[in-house]
Amino acid sequence: MLNRLSAWLLIGSVGLLPAMLLSTYSGGSAAFYLAIIASALMIASAPRRHDVSLPQLLKPYWAVLIAFAMPMAAVAVSATLNASWGSTDVEKSLRLAVGVPIMLAAMLYCPPAQLKQTLWGMMLAAWISTITVLSLIYPNLLNRPDTKQYNAVSYGNLTLLITAIIAYALPLRLTRFERTEKVLKIAAVVVGFVGFILTQTRSGWLAIPLFLGLGIALHGRIRHPLRAFAVLVGLVVAVLLIGSANPLLRDRTVLVYTQSHECLNENPTADTSICVRLQLWRSALGMIASDPLTGFGGSRGFQQRMGQLGAEGKVSPYVASGFGEPHNDMLEVLASYGILGGIGLLLVYGVPARIFLRRMRRDHGAAIRATATMGAATCLGFAVFGLTELMFRGMRTVGFYAVLVGLFLVLSDPRLVSPRKKEGADAG
Known part of the structure; x- marks a missing residue:
C-alpha cells in the first residue's frame, strides 16, 4: 500500500x-x-525482486x-x-x-x-x-x-x-x-x-x-x-518566418549586429544588451585565466571581481554593479570552480x-x-x-x-x- x-x-x-x-x-x-x-519512501517500501x-x-x-x-x-x-x-x-x-x-x-x-x-x-x-x-x-x-x-x-x-x-x-x-x-x-x-x-x-x-x-x-x-539536411533548412526557415511576424522580436534580432559592432569597434563598455554580455564574457575569461585550476571558490566571488573591474574602468558601472554572473553556464563554472x-x-x-x-x-x-x-x-x-x-x-x-x-x-x-x-x- x-x-x-x-x-x-x-x-x-x-x-x-x-x-x-x-x-x-x-x-x-x-x-x-x-x-x-x-x-x-518508494525505495524503502518496494517489494524485493528475486530476478534483479x-x-x-x-x-x-x-x-x-x-x-x-x-x-x-x-x-x-x-x-x-x-x-x-x-x-x-x-x-x-x-x-x-x-x-x-x-x-x-x-x-x-x-x-x-x-x-x-x-x-x-x-x-x-x-x-x-x-x-x-x-x-x-x-x-x-x-x-x-x-x-x-x-x-x-x-x-x-x-x-x-x-x-x-x-x-x-x-x-x-x-x-x-x-x-x-x-x-x-x-x-x-x-x-x-x-x-x-x-x-x-x-x-x-x-x-x-x-x-x-x-x-x-x-x-x-x-x-x-x-x-534530411534540406528538410531541416526548410523547417528552420519556415519557423524563422513565423517568428519574424513579431516586429519587436525582428527589431531585437537586428540589434544583435548593430550592438555587437558598436561594442567591438567603438564603445567596449556600452550598456546595451549585447555589449553587457560581451563585457561579462571578457571578464569571466580573464578570471579563468588568472586561476584556471580551482577558480575563486564559488559563484559569490564573481560579483566581487566585477566590482574591481568596474573600478579599473574595464567594464561599465552598470555591469560592475548589476550582474553577479557571466550569462554563460560554462564560463560560470570555470570561473567559480576551475x-x-x-x-x-x-x-x-x-x-x-x-x-x-x-x-x-x-x-x-x-x-x-x-x-x-x-x-x-x-x-x-x-x-x-x-x-x-x-x-x-x-x-x-x-x-x-x-x-x-x-x-x-x-x-x-x-x-x-x-x-x-x-x-x-x-x-x-
Whole structure:
C-alpha cells in the first residue's frame, strides 16, 4: 500500500513540477523535494525482486551517477582550497549528486505506463506559461513580459524546451483516446510556441535547429543525409518566418549586429544588451585565466571581481554593479570552480546525452525513441541555452534538469519495455 501511494506521489510531483516551475517562485523546489521524499519512501517500501537487484537495475547508469557527482567534487575541491563555502553552491550540486541517484532508483521501480503519465504536466506547463505571458503583456501583445519566476530569457527557453518535449511525445499513447490525445498535444505545442515567441527571447532561437533536427530524426523517414539536411533548412526557415511576424522580436534580432559592432569597434563598455554580455564574457575569461585550476571558490566571488573591474574602468558601472554572473553556464563554472567544474558540466550534459542519442536508433521501438529524443533535447537544449544565459542560476532549474534526465532515462530504458510493446506506444 505504501509503495503504491509513494509511486503516485512521485508521479504527481514530477508531473506538476514543470507547471509549478513556470507559475510560482518556490513551487519548483517544493515539487523537487516532494519527489525526493516520495522516491525514498518508494525505495524503502518496494517489494524485493528475486530476478534483479537495485544495483543491477542501476548498472547501466553508473557513468551517469559518476558524471552527476562531478560538480559536487568540483565545488568541494574549489571551496576547500579557497576557504570559501557557499550554501547555494553546495545545495545545487547535491541536487545532482544525490537527487539523481535517488529518483532514478525509484523511477526504475515505477511501471513505465504509469510513469509516462507525467507528460501531461508538460502540456499543462505549456498552457500556463503562455497564459502567464499573455496576462503580463495584454492588451499590447508587442510588449516584452516582465516574468517574475525567471527573467524573460530563461522563461522563454524553458517554455521552448517543454514545447519540444510535447512535440516528441506525439508517437506516445497515454490513453486509449488516441485522436483526442493527439489534438491536445498539438494544441499544447502551438500554444507553447506562441508563448515562446511572445517572450521575445532571441537566444532561444539558437536551439530551434537542434530541436527540429531531433524531430526529423524521430518522426522523419528520410534516410539520405542531404535530404534530411534540406528538410531541416526548410523547417528552420519556415519557423524563422513565423517568428519574424513579431516586429519587436525582428527589431531585437537586428540589434544583435548593430550592438555587437558598436561594442567591438567603438564603445567596449556600452550598456546595451549585447555589449553587457560581451563585457561579462571578457571578464569571466580573464578570471579563468588568472586561476584556471580551482577558480575563486564559488559563484559569490564573481560579483566581487566585477566590482574591481568596474573600478579599473574595464567594464561599465552598470555591469560592475548589476550582474553577479557571466550569462554563460560554462564560463560560470570555470570561473567559480576551475577546470574540474568545467569537466563536471560537460559530463552532466554529455554522458546522458550519449545514452539518449544511442537509444534513438531505429532498431528501438517508437516509445523508446520518443522518450530518448526528449532526453536528448533536454541535455543538448540546456547546453545550447547555456551559451547565452545562466540556465543553472537557481537551484530549482538544476532540480528540473535532474528530474527530466532521470525520467527520460527510465522511460527510454529498453529493459523496461516488453518485446510485445516495443514497436508500439500503447496506453498504460
